[in-house]
Amino acid sequence: MVAIAGSADRAAPPVVLLHGRGSNEHGIIGLAEHLPDGATYAAVRAPIAARGGWIADRIAVPARPGPETTAVDEER
Numbered sequence: 874m875v876a877i878a879g880s881a882d883r884a885a886p887p888v889v890l891l892h893g894r895g896s897n898e899h900g901i902i903g904l905a906e907h908l909p910d911g912a913t914y915a916a917v918r919a920p921i922a923a924r925g926g927w928i929a930d931r932i933a934v935p936a937r938p939g940p941e942t943t944a945v946d947e948e949r
Contacts, residue, residue: 874918878905890916
C-alpha cells in the first residue's frame with residue numbers, strides 16, 4: 874500500500890517516507906503537510922505484518938549502545 878500527498882506534478886521530486894514499528898503508511902503521510910512544497914511524498918507500507926502495524930524486523934539493531942553506535946554522539 875502507498876499513501877501519496879503533495880504535488881501532483883509528474884516532474885516534482887519524489888520523497889519516500891518510511892514509518893517505524895507499530896505504524897503504517899497512513900500514519901506517516903501526515904508529515905507531508907509540514908514538509909516543503911513542490912515535492913511528491915509517498916509513504917509505503919513495510920513488508921512484514923506485526924502488532925497492528927508493519928515492520929521490517931530483519932534489520933539487526935544492537936540491544937545496547939556500544940562504541941560503534943555512540944561514536945557520532947561523542948564527536949558532537
